Structures are given as structure tokens and as C-alpha cells.
Amino acid sequence: FTDFVKGLPDILAASDLKTVIRALATAARTKKTVIWGMGAHVIKVGLNPVVIDLMQRGIIHCVALNGAGIIHDLELAMTGQTSEDVAAAIDDGSFGMAEDTAVFLGSALANSSSGSNGLGQAVGRAIAQQNLPFSNNSILAAGFRLGIPVTVHVAIGTDIVHMHPQFDPARCGKASHHDFRLFAAMVARLQKGVYLNAGSAVVLPEVFLKAVTLARNLGHTLDEFTTVNLDFIRHYRPIANVVNRPTGKGGTGINLIGHHEIMLPLIAAGVIEQLDG
Numbered sequence: 001f002t003d004f005v006k007g008l009p010d011i012l013a014a015s016d017l018k019t020v021i022r023a024l025a026t027a028a029r030t031k032k033t034v035i036w037g038m039g040a041h042v043i044k045v046g047l048n049p050v051v052i053d054l055m056q057r058g059i060i061h062c063v064a065l066n067g068a069g070i071i072h073d074l075e076l077a078m079t080g081q082t083s084e085d086v087a088a089a090i091d092d093g094s095f096g097m098a099e100d101t102a103v104f105l106g107s108a109l110a111n112s113s114s115g116s117n118g119l120g121q122a123v124g125r126a127i128a129q130q131n132l133p134f135s136n137n138s139i140l141a142a143g144f145r146l147g148i149p150v151t152v153h154v155a156i157g158t159d160i161v162h163m164h165p166q167f168d169p170a171r172c173g174k175a176s177h178h179d180f181r182l183f184a185a186m187v188a189r190l191q192k193g194v195y196l197n198a199g200s201a202v203v204l205p206e207v208f209l210k211a212v213t214l215a216r217n218l219g220h221t222l223d224e225f226t227t228v229n230l231d232f233i234r235h236y237r238p239i240a241n242v243v244n245r246p247t248g249k250g251g252t253g254i255n256l257i258g259h260h261e262i263m264l265p266l267i268a269a270g271v272i273e274q275l276d277g
Contacts, residue, residue, distance in 0.1 A: 002273045016254045021270035023194050023226040023252070028059045028275055032193040035186055036060045037208065039199030040068035043139070044083050045261040048076060050268050052142045059271060060148065062186040063120075063139055066203045067154035067176075070123050070140060071101055071161065077127045077138040078104070096160030106166030109175060118182055119175035120150035149186060151179035153207045180207065188215035188222075196228040197242045199260055205229075205241035212246045223250035230256045230263055 005021065008014040027034050036051065054060045065073070075082035078100065089095035105123060112122035124144030127135050135141045143150035154176040161167050187195070187208070197204055216222055227247055229238040234257065243253035256263060 001269045002277060005270050013256060016256055017267070017270075019252070020196075020226075020228050020254055020256065021267055021274065023228075024059065024196075024267070024271045025274035027192070027194045027226075028057075028271065030192070032191070033061050033186060033189040034059060034193055035062045035064060035183075035190065035195045037064040037195065037197040037200055037204040038069060039066060039201070039204070040072045041199045042260050042264065043069060043072040043076065045259075047260060047264055048073070048137045048139055050265055051139055052137070054268055054271075055139075055142055055146055055148050057272070057275075059275075062148065062183070063143060063150045064183055064204055064207070065120065065139075065150065065152050066200055067152060067159040067161075070105065070119065070152050071159060073138050073140050074104060074123065074127060075101055077132040077135045077141060080134045080137075096163055098160075099164075102161045102164035102166050105161050106164070106168065109168060109171050112171075112175060117175065118149075118179035119152040119154065119172065120179055122175060123152070124150055149182050151183040151186075152176060153180060153183070153203055155203055158203075180211070183207065184211040184214045187211040188218070188220040190215075190225045191221050192224055194226045194228065195242070195246075196230065197238055198230045198264060200238070201231065201235040202237055205238045209241040209245060222246070225251045227251065227253045228256065229254070230258065230260065232257065232259050 005018060008018065024034060072082040084095065086095055108123045108126035120140055121144060124140035127138050127141040128144050140150050154172055156162060156169060195208065212222060227242050229242045239255055243255050247253040
């Protein structure tokens with residue numbers, strides 16, 4: 001695969017792809033921080049094993065998810081599959097009403113230690129401890145097992161579990177805020193590292209921008225790092241809040257257009273081979 005990457009022309013997106021692979025490999029080799037932000041679509045198209053492999057290899061040091069991420073990650077751990085036919089279920093109001101997911105997440109949050117556990121840690125611990133049938137494919141459980149932060153950033157009203165009576169908005173908000181503080185602490189270590197945003201068009205780009213300004217406000221140096229946005233269409237907010245604004249005083253911002261199920265395994269393979277070589 002290394003020969004394939006080298007054979008790509010050094011122009012436009014091919015050059016950017018090489019730069020992303022090189023930046024991630026360099027960060028891993030020099031022990032710099034790599035944060036992997038993801039929308040839930042990355043999980044839905046089957047890429048958890050790729051992400052978990054990079055976590056186990058020590059390449060990824062933190063994973064950030066939106067609220068939908070814990071839903072799809074949990075459902076994969078429970079049943080080996082996730083997602084429903086929204087168009088078929090929205091007409092009769094049954095969309096998002098499956099009880100199993102909401103009950104599990106509600107219980108995980110209720111059993112978390114108030115004030116000391118983030119949302120990602122609470123759910124990851126519950127998946128790991130209950131030994132769900134496919135828990136080896138859970139990013140949250142992998143984070144708990146490996147001691148890698150998996151932070152979850154919730155926008156109330158955007159996720160199916162918010163419609164259920166088991167949902168505790170106060171506890172969820174507190175746990176998600178705990179995760180924001182943890183995420184900001186990881187962003188503060190991004191000097192010469194890499195932040196990659198895959199598939200989150202609004203929530204995570206906004207969270208990342210606030211974490212960058214918080215880190216700089218507290219005196220941390222963030223003027224030489226790489227940011228990457230990857231999605232199958234161009235969105236305004238990731239371009240502004242991930243690629244352009246944070247790297248304005250220094251660093252490199254890259255936008256790649258492509259399907260996650262193709263691009264992310266290509267990037268992962270390129271990084272692994274560079275490190276193995």
C-alpha cells in the first residue's frame with residue numbers, strides 16, 4: 001500500500017491525502033497527541049474495527065463523538081448492527097422508540113459517579129462490564145479498556161434517547177460538560193499533533209473551536225498542528241471551525257472529500273505501513 005500512496009500524483013487531493021497520512025504517522029512516531037472526532041455515520045458504515053485498531057496501536061489518544069455516536073456504538077455492541085429505516089418509521093411515530101437502547105443508556109448514566117465520570121466513560125464501562133455480545137466492536141468499551149478518553153458532546157433534542165422517559169437531562173448535561181472539559185484538556189496538548197473531524201458537520205466543529213480558544217486563553221501553545229476535515233460533501237462549519245480558523249496563526253488545515261468507508265481505511269493503512277516501515 002505504501003507503493004500505491006507514493007504513486008499518487010503530488011497535486012490537489014492526492015497531495016493532501018499524503019500530507020494527512022504523513023502528519024498522523026509523524027505524530028504517532030513522536031508521541032504527539034492525535035484526536036479523532038467522528039459523527040455517527042462513521043460507526044454506521046462499519047468502521048469501528050478500524051478506529052479501535054488505531055486506538056490499540058497507540059495512534060489515537062482521544063475519540064470525540066456526538067450524542068448519536070453512543071447510540072450506534074451501543075447498538076453495535078448489543079446486536080451487531082445499528083440504524084433503522086427512518087422514512088418507514090417516521091409516519092407512524094415509531095422511529096427511535098425502541099426501548100432497549102434508551103433503557104441501557106439511562107441505566108449507564110444513572111450508575112455513573114456524579115461529578116467524576118463523563119458520558120463516554122459511563123457508557124463504555126457499562127458495555128464492557130456487561131460483556132455485551134459484540135462489545136469487542138465498541139469504541140466506547142475499547143476506550144474504557146485502554147484508558148483512552150472517549151468524549152461525548154450532546155445537543156439536547158438531537159438524539160432518539162431524548163424522547164424516552166428514562167432520559168435524565170440534568171445528569172446527561174453534567175456528564176457531557178465533564179467530557180467537554182476533558183476534550184479541552186486533550187486539545188491543549190495538540191501542539192505538533194493532529195485533530196481529525198470525520199463526518200460531524202456542526203456539533204464537533206463548534207466544540208473543537210471552543211476548546212481551541214479555551215486552551216489558548218489558559219496559555220497553552222497551539223500554533224503548529226494539523227487539522228483535517230473529512231466528509232463526502234463540503235460543509236461550511238467544518239471548513240471554518242476545523243480547517244481554517246484554528247490554524248490561522250500557524251499549522252496546516254486540510255479538507256478531504258470522500259466516503260468514510262473508503263477514505264478512513266486508506267488513511268489508516270497508510271499510517272500503519274509508514275510506522276511499520
